[in-house]
Amino acid sequence: MPLSAYLTLAAILFSIGLFGVITRRNTVGILLGVELMLNAVNINLVAFSRFHDTEVGMVFTLFAICITVAEVALGLALVILIFRSRKTAIADHVDWLKG
């Protein structure tokens, strides 16, 4: 398959994830959407890395995966904290910074 196929696949995946982030009410649901977006980015990186005959992209992807893991852990810890203090896990209820 040509490179453009992989890139298009990644783009579709990215926008599905974006749609999820925008529309999900539950905070954890938003995080799942973010996961999808990051996944798409990783596919992009690996595809470019393979088609340009270099391993640097894969190293980059490795780092991205690790950082994503850390980020998810922390994000969920925050969700738990908010749930504990305000008894809600719905993102739209967290609007105390509104103007």
Next chain:
Amino acid sequence: MMNDPIALVLLAVLAPMAAFLLIAVVFPLRRAGRPAAMVSILAVLTSLVSAIRAWQLAGSVPEPIRAIWDWLPSEHGAFATVGVLIDPQSTLMLILVTLVATLVQIYSLEYLHTEPPAALGRYYAYQSLFVFSMMGVVIAPNLLQLFICWELVGVCSYLLIGFWYRKPEAARAALKAFWTTKAGDVGLLIGIVLIYRLAGTFDLLELRQIIESHGLDVTGLGLITFCLYLGAMGKSAQFPLHVWLPDAMEGPTPVSALIHAATMVTAGVYLLVRTDFLFAQTPDVLALVAWVGGITALMAAILACVQTDIKRVLAYSTVSQLGYMMTAIGAGFAGAGFLHLLTHGVFKALLFLGAGAVIHAVHSNEMKDMGGLFRKLPQVGIVFIIGTLSLAGVPLFAGFASKEEVLGATLAGGFMGPFLMLLTAAFLTAFYMFRVVFVVFFGPPKAGAGHGHAANHAANHAANHAANHADDHGDDHGKVHHSGGDPGFLMAGPLWTLALIALAIGGYFTLNHPESEFVLPGWLTPVAVLVALGGILLAFLTYERQAVSADALASAFGPIRRAALAKFWVDDLFEAMYRRLLLGLARVIGWTDRYIVDGVLNVISAWTLDGGDALRRIQTGRVGDYIFALAAGLLVLMFWMGGSF
């Protein structure tokens, strides 16, 4: 130094300035009153002596003497200079100014003796400043210095007219004088700027040189001379800017004698005399000057006939005589106008000071409170009649020759209309002045005649005043009894001095006719004398003998009389212009400012606030909205960067 005209003139001009500074700065001196008066009188006396000597020296050299110092620098030499210009004209004017100023200041010592010392000090400070500024105008070598001193003269007149500032009429009169002359001064300033633009210099001698060597394009000169004339109109009370002079009588009488008879009002005439070479190039403007002068002379004479306040009569008389001077200048013979300026200064000051003595005795300005005062105030009566005869133009008295010169000049210039106006005014002048004499000094005494001043020592001094210049009147006898009778030495002295000068001038000119540039027609002198005598006769018949009824005379000229009582509605015209035009315009501008200018700002600020309120709603606080906005923005950005489907 007694042979250096420049040093003498500088001394003359700067001595009163030094007196003013001293009195103004050293508070104890001013608050003490009489010592400040002494300082001022000493200074102006010094000026008088220096001026006389300078005149003697100036008359002996053919060319004017000029001494100037650089003041404002510029690339091509000095932009503005200060200095003195000494020639027979300016030194003669200096003598008039300092002479009248000295006599007035001495006279004021007694006239204002009831003033508190602090006020007296203030008065003499103003007097010194005025003398300095008037002399500044007289010896100014360039138009810029002239203008600055001219404005200073205006300020001093405001200060002196409004001397009794607690009186509302006095304050208003001072303001009116200031504003009316200011209207003319705008013209003067414009004229000065224009002539600088045209000729590149302010200096009078240089301008004369340029004009006489035909180095100037004279097409723009008409506007310039008209603007200069506007300034003269204001200060010299020509129609219609004459309205301030009668009201200015609210000031103390010595002030009127100094400012509104001999010096400040003559500044306008003097200006035209100094710049006659400019006006000679614009005959149209000169014609205007002549006609306005004639109208002023006649109108003021009519107005003087219906006045009941003695000072108002004299004020309108001054306006009328100023019209005479201007007409002579307009006819092209500035010398005749200048001569009349000099003689008028002497006898009008005399008349004012005499009126002051009467007012001081009677404690009222109104002629209905006066009558039969010749018995009580014989000296005052004599000097007043001398002054009146001079003003009426009777031979052997001062005004005779100069009035004749003016009439002859008007004829020689070909201005028949103004000539007839002047002739009529001469008749009226004799009439209304002798009306004053007969009503005030003769006829039945009125109940309100108060007590006059002490027994006079003036008889002794009459012999001393035979000379042509003032002696030292500084010694104050200190004993002034108030037991009815002629005024004391300090007031009588100046009166007699002026009276004798008037007689001397009159006698001299009657016997040696002044040189004139034109030929007097033979019939002019008899006609003029007849006109004067006719006026005197009419006044005699009406007011002394009661042979002609004053009421019948009044009703004979009914409409004119009514118009005269309303001051020909000139004041009303100015007031209407102010109220309707100026205030109306101000209201319109105010409305525009409030609703349009401010309105625009208020609308913009209101929109800003409302916009801010609306935009605030974007901050919902919800992450989902923010991310949506982010994504939408990303899409827009992608489009903008050249993407398309």
Next chain:
Amino acid sequence: MNPEVLGFWILAATLIGSALGVVLTKNLFHSVLWLALSLVSTAGIFLLLDAEFLAAVQVLLYAGGVITVVVFAIVVTEKLVGETISHTSKRLAGGGIVAAGIVAMVASVISRADVAILRPEATAEATRSIGLLLLTKYLLPFELLAILLLAGLIAASYFARPED
């Protein structure tokens, strides 16, 4: 047909289908399961791209670790048993338009771009070179990553500590 092409289409369909499942399912737990499927499909794509090591890492970390953590978070913050949480949102239309727009834009850019068609020769050395790079050229980021993970670990355990 080329096995690679066939594999690609199957994996692509699975991936996109499970992604749609993640965002469209009402039940949160079901979303997580769909996510697990999509992560595994991604690992398959990596295999297609000859990135074996990354496929392994993907399965280990993502499908193993992340899913576990998310499940626990859901357990803590939501009652799963007997309750279906409504997840309708007001931004469906807007979000749909924006997402569709973005994908259209990117796809058009890709189609117009000059990208390679054929892949170069595959070597069996990919994993080896990754390891070499990690320990030589990219050693510093590698170590920093370790610190980052440590920091994240400490922070997460602090945040999620039991209340006293």
